[in-house]
Amino acid sequence: MTETKTIKISKETYAKLSETAGELQMRLKRPVSLSETVKYLINLKEKGAKITDLAGSGAEHATSGEMKELLDRLREEDP
Numbered sequence: 001m002t003e004t005k006t007i008k009i010s011k012e013t014y015a016k017l018s019e020t021a022g023e024l025q026m027r028l029k030r031p032v033s034l035s036e037t038v039k040y041l042i043n044l045k046e047k048g049a050k051i052t053d054l055a056g057s058g059a060e061h062a063t064s065g066e067m068k069e070l071l072d073r074l075r076e077e078d079p
Contacts, residue, residue, distance in 0.1 A: 027064050028071065036071055 009017070021037040 024071075028068055032071070040071065 017034055017037060020041070021032050021034055024032040024037060024040060
């Protein structure tokens with residue numbers, strides 16, 4: 001089982017993260033956790049997306065298929 005950690009974030013950061021999760025949910029047509037959302041954003045950064053490119057959800061950097069594939073891989077890593 002994966003160990004979990006608790007982090008403190010501001011209300012503004014939580015609101016933006018929740019908004020991003022909602023955008024991913026709309027594109028993928030399924031529930032998306034905040035953990036998946038953070039992993040998605042980290043993966044975008046690792047792919048070379050600039051932090052300023054991540055305004056909103058960063059979803060414009062990947063197709064729906066790429067997003068689904070990425071989130072499926074992340075789910076495999078974090079059961």
